[in-house]
Amino acid sequence: LRAAGAVVVDARDPQEFAAGHLRGAVNVPADGRFAEQAGTVLDPADRLVVIAPEQREEEIVTRLARVGFDRAEGYLPAPEEAMEALADEVAPASRVTAARLRAALADERPPLVVDVRTCGERQANGFIDAALHLPLNELPARSGELPADRPLVLHCAGGQRSSIAASLLRRRGFQDVSDLLGGYAAWALTAPESATA
Template sequence: DLNRKDRRLYDSATAARALTTAEFAELRAAGAVVVDARDPQEFAAGHLRGAVNVPADGRFAEQAGTVLDPADRLVVIAPEQREEEIVTRLARVGFDRAEGYLAAPEAALEALADEVAPAGRVTAAHLRTALTGDHPPLVVDVRTCGEREANGFLPEALHIPLSELPARTGELPTDRPLVLHCAGGHRSSVAASLLRHRGFEDVSDILGGYAAWALTATEPATA
């Protein structure tokens, strides 16, 4: 649909502008969506509440297109020296409403400390214990059908591929903890951040993904 419309030429020099902490905070308060392109582990250590994690080192364009809305105004937190790259990559797939990127994000996150939170990440061993408790979480598998068939799956898990998650969040309970997993922990961070952005409160993902879960199944028991 975007390709059929007349559009002005994209100017990366003006689009990818550095935002001060005050400008960034004002845009965020006005409804701009924070796209955090840092590594999932760095994102999990501390991120702005409501930010959507789409890591730069991955299938960035595809995943951005999956979890973001082209109608949204965006503000970007990017890995160092990759700010303009991230804004430009967003524009290439139709997300050309990026207002800019946060300059000096480490200092800015310190200044916005009241709005910063860690992301819940659990180990496979912790999840195994939780699933036997009185109030087990709902496990959500965001891998593709082919991955499940080839590598196995948790019988308890609800299968919603990442590509379908934005349209199927209504199938998820809001009164029960959710634990998401993919193959290795990348897509699950994207998916979990999307759910938190949409108002789900108790959302975690599995460190190491299904690969870590399968490994714990083969580890010998310890006394």
């Protein structure tokens, strides 16, 4: 199914996903606003294969169907075993800490920080200086605006939506993509006041 173009929807927690996932998989965590976020980054015409947290495979397929994704063609009943068998196809996802991001932003060639939160979140909570604002719901249509030759670090409020966004960009061929561990909340807790607006 993957070879024929099916999209792997990995519904595990972002930390589990980051530890190792099938290349090209899109991480849409089951816990949280799963249906809404799946609808944001997936196309109802896509054929889907689901990787779910243990014993939640049928739940995830059902939740997808309820929002119009009725082309889920299967799921992996034992993802850990499947990933062992497909070890050459498994990769970790890069996640950076706020301290590491601050250091990288001081480099000669800093990464581009992409804020995938809503306008209201940015206004209410602040933002990272020089971050490009590209809300998650706009990312599928606007990903072509991002530079393919520059490191990208995506962030949201707490780290879930940025994992979704980063996985989508990797699927679309972006090579150097990370997300901010703990999101803007972690940045705000550790960054000096001058680094926020």
